Amino acid sequence: MINPFKTFNMDLNYAKPSTLALELAKKYDFPPYLIERYVKMLGYSEAEMFLNTIGKGLRKAIRCNRLKISCKHLKQRLERKNIILKKIDFLDYGFWVIRGEDKIGHTLEYLYGFYYIQNPASMLPPLILAPTPEDVVLDMCAAPGGKTTHLAEIMKNKGIIVATDISREKMKALRSHLSRMGVENVIAIRMDVREIRRLRNTFTKVLLDAPCSGEGLIPIDPESIRKRRVEDLYIMASKQVELLKIAYEVVREDGEIVYSTCSIAPEENEFVLNEILNTLEDRILIEDPGINVGVPGFAEVFNIKLRSDLRKCIRLYPHKHGTEGFFICKLKKIG
């Protein structure tokens, strides 16, 4: 297993909190190492803006399921129930819930599979992967199925999506969502996704929404991150590098991979990609995501110079974009 911590020869002192970070940590009741990293990543004032969003939660959003209903019709139906929607800038069929957030999970329309409750950041990876009805797609960590059902919709329920996940409980949820949303083109397999490497050069496109620390979910669930240490990020990064290598092995030549995490930690994002790109050299490259959203990835962070093409990746922040903290990068395997 590749260890990015070793690769970067990281001195974890970069996360050692300064006096300024300690003050902010006290003010926001947050782990000092996290604050130190945020200050280094974003600068003091932006880090404070980010910390201000914590605990406030995020506005809910839904993705209209065009396999079952037109978005215009859905909007009208929900308006009659006093649920008011506003279109998300980058997605014609994604909507912020402006009014009626408390009702959005309990409507008949939800049960009918007319929409999926999903943060807009999570709507981006399938959109950027942009599969066609002819594709054979692998969704590596698929459950509970938000991105899988989105892929199916983009593919017009044609082609093949292989959706894998190891969790028994989450697989049940995936199957229920597939039924609810009327999805027909998924083959779900409950397995350790690392086994999939036996299917070398099989898939035309791969979505790897990697397991992560969840640092991007802090505004929704601040408690989840408090017990973690900076070392944990590197343990997670090792797994992410391994999964991304598997994605590279199973995608066909000229095939595309979208890597995403719900984390804003560079250790789980740019560091992971930097490692993969350096290891695979000219056999893989970063592609333009083809969508104008978010801010560019880091080419330098914590005083570490990374590859300049990492700027093509996308970062989303709750204080800037109103979404979860999120990272997305599109890669192409060179033939």
Add this chain to the structure above:
Amino acid sequence: MDSIVFAPMPSKMQDKVFATLVQMFGRRNVRLFFKNRKLLITKGGPRHEVFAVTNEQFNFIFNKIKAVLGREPYCAGVFVGIYGKKFKPSLDICEKLFKIAKRNAIMINEQAAILFSYGRDVMLKSITKVYEPLHEVVVVVDPQENVVGLCKLIVKNLNKTLCNECIVCENIIDKGWYLRKGH
């Protein structure tokens, strides 16, 4: 689910599945939906689940997932129902076939549709339209023809039933089941 194996469904078993669906939705409509699809049945589990997959999915399951990966799917394509002494069609397949066939269904009013989605049965007074011919198991739709679930008719003739407040169709499965229980 781990020891469960997906196998092509023997044609005799398929006949039983199609016979039930044809009774409910008509031969032409069933043919239309299952054109270019194959049936798979699960073996080794507590129940035999039936799935409809496209030829492309079928080949991928047998040539890649089983042969190379040595794995079995958890689910695939469209869940058609549970095979046993009697074949029990799934809500998924009934929804898809109703969209084509527009038969074997009852429409109920909005309020009754909400109650049905919570597991309640159907009273005669809630029915606003009948899509003849009816089978024993009928599709329940809301005023916009959205499928809410399946129910079992407990009266022989809806037109001859005089008691408005009487239950005429018992809830088998409804859309709320996805939230309450799930697969």
